[in-house]
Amino acid sequence: MDCGTCETSAPLEMHKPEVVDVDLSISDNAVKMLGDAFGDDRSMALLVGVLSGGCSGYMYDLQIVESTEVDCQEVNVGGFRVLVPNSSSHLLNGIQIDYEDRLMGGGFKIINPNAESSCGCGESFS
Amino acid sequence: MPKVAFSDSYVTIWRGTDCRLFLDGLSSNQVLNLEKNHVVQTAILNNNAKIIDLVTILNFGDFLAIIGYLPNFQSMLDFVTPRILQSEVSISNISNLNDVVILYDQNNDSGIGTIETKGDVTYAKVSGNMTYCIAAKKVTLESEPMDETFHEWRISNLVPWHGYEINSNQIPYKCGVNELVHESKGCFTGQEILTRMRTRNKGIKVLKSIDNLEINSHKVTTRGLKNSLIIDNQ
Numbered sequence: 460m461d462c463g464t465c466e467t468s469a470p471l472e473m474h475k476p477e478v479v480d481v482d483l484s485i486s487d488n489a490v491k492m493l494g495d496a497f498g499d500d501r502s503m504a505l506l507v508g509v510l511s512g513g514c515s516g517y518m519y520d521l522q523i524v525e526s527t528e529v530d531c532q533e534v535n536v537g538g539f540r541v542l543v544p545n546s547s548s549h550l551l552n553g554i555q556i557d558y559e560d561r562l563m564g565g566g567f568k569i570i571n572p573n574a575e576s577s578c579g580c581g582e583s584f585s
Numbered sequence: 586m587p588k589v590a591f592s593d594s595y596v597t598i599w600r601g602t603d604c605r606l607f608l609d610g611l612s613s614n615q616v617l618n619l620e621k622n623h624v625v626q627t628a629i630l631n632n633n634a635k636i637i638d639l640v641t642i643l644n645f646g647d648f649l650a651i652i653g654y655l656p657n658f659q660s661m662l663d664f665v666t667p668r669i670l671q672s673e674v675s676i677s678n679i680s681n682l683n684d685v686v687i688l689y690d691q692n693n694d695s696g697i698g699t700i701e702t703k704g705d706v707t708y709a710k711v712s713g714n715m716t717y718c719i720a721a722k723k724v725t726l727e728s729e730p731m732d733e734t735f736h737e738w739r740i741s742n743l744v745p746w747h748g749y750e751i752n753s754n755q756i757p758y759k760c761g762v763n764e765l766v767h768e769s770k771g772c773f774t775g776q777e778i779l780t781r782m783r784t785r786n787k788g789i790k791v792l793k794s795i796d797n798l799e800i801n802s803h804k805v806t807t808r809g810l811k812n813s814l815i816i817d818n819q
Contacts, residue, residue, distance in 0.1 A: 460707045461682040461721035462598055462648065470675045471597075473666050511668035512610020514777045515632050529671050546671040576632065578777055585632050 513583025634775030
């Protein structure tokens, strides 16, 4: 097979989504839960990202991080540092981060005005 | 062993540390654990579990080679590339550098799922009776055109093919590629629909080879000389 390494087989032009300045909000429940998780330490940040996959094509990715190598924009919401990767900013602009206190299916939820549909568990959207 | 040219194929090279994880999330079969020198076939599906393309993935270690059906190439890229986001995935189109030939009618189960390079030709055995051969265009790969002999064999062996049974209106469970849906790998695009079909045993169809004299012609997906392939209820 000719893998193109020795030829001028350039990578295909990828779709580069526009980077937008993300505006997001956090519900009172989510602020309370983040306060419990972070304590008084505000050096940590909540990374809100999007990965490919899940039942609907995109999956939310929430992490508590100190820093990240991913190219991000930082938003301060409710006294918390929130990091959003620029590569997924177009998918996350306008979201609300909520927290549902339920024994089953509870946890952080993303309410996303950009999502046309989402899967049953709410972790995936399109 | 008969050989036919898969002339309406595309060949792409995927590089980057996230390739397998990325493809695992967007297709029906398990790709994440695909080892070096192994091959797997999987269906890239949209949210409605309809086939965007059925692809053959070869792991060469440093990169993946993906063979698909050329008419689906642009729709595959349109679906895949916006989802790369921050993943480390780079795709190159090397279709114009390589030829793909299908060896069929082997009936030998040894080495299924492995790839082997002999001289200038790479052999990827995707099933007991089908092997994909890829070689640079400068290498002469002898083959016949994909004509009625191949399709008669497909009809006899209930093998679905691109543009016939496998097309963009089809769900894997409705076109004879059930084995490409991994039942326990976790979430992938279209999975909810497929899982619902499987657990309720609803809507799943199978390929049947039916005598042309007994056939309802609008159901025919591949017409043969004596028998034809149809997609029908189980």
